Amino acid sequence: MSTxxxxxxxxxxxxxxxxxxxxxxxxxWSANALAEAAESHVLIINPIIYSEVSIGYSTIEGxxxxxxxxxxxxxxxxxxxxxxxxxCFSAYRKRGGTRRSxxxxxxxxxxxxxxxxxxxxxxxxxxxxxxxxxxxxxPE
Numbered sequence: 173m174s175t176x177x178x179x180x181x182x183x184x185x186x187x188x189x190x191x192x193x194x195x196x197x198x199x200x201w202s203a204n205a206l207a208e209a210a211e212s213h214v215l216i217i218n219p220i221i222y223s224e225v226s227i228g229y230s231t232i233e234g235x236x237x238x239x240x241x242x243x244x245x246x247x248x249x250x251x252x253x254x255x256x257x258x259x260c261f262s263a264y265r266k267r268g269g270t271r272r273s274x275x276x277x278x279x280x281x282x283x284x285x286x287x288x289x290x291x292x293x294x295x296x297x298x299x300x301x302x303x304x305x306x307x308x309x310x311p312e
Contacts, residue, residue: 184293185224
């Protein structure tokens with residue numbers, strides 16, 4: 173999918189956590205990639221991303237300050253993404269995938285695929301394998 177074909181950028185929780193925690197390895201890359209995406213695209217989060225980031229905050233007010241709705245559009249998860257996430261997770265398990273709880277990652281990838289969104293992430297291997305048509309913004 174070329175950049176002209178996607179309708180916004182879904183920001184994976186690892187990017188937001190890198191920045192919030194000032195991760196020594198990834199915060200600079202994540203902050204630069206987020207800033208670049210924000211220059212020309214709508215930034216989007218969903219309830220799964222919101223919940224994963226929430227772990228680092230003691231109050232919902234603090235989380236909402238970190239993820240202001242003026243910057244991050246809050247999209248609901250499409251029902252079709254639930255179906256696609258389940259199908260991809262099933263394929264993952266049939267291929268020998270051993271992680272018991274990667275379903276949120278599949279839901280994020282499915283949301284990007286169904287919503288025609290690019291995905292800003294630093295963990296691109298799963299998305300490349302199971303969602304090859306989404307546009308990934310990820311480290312090389």
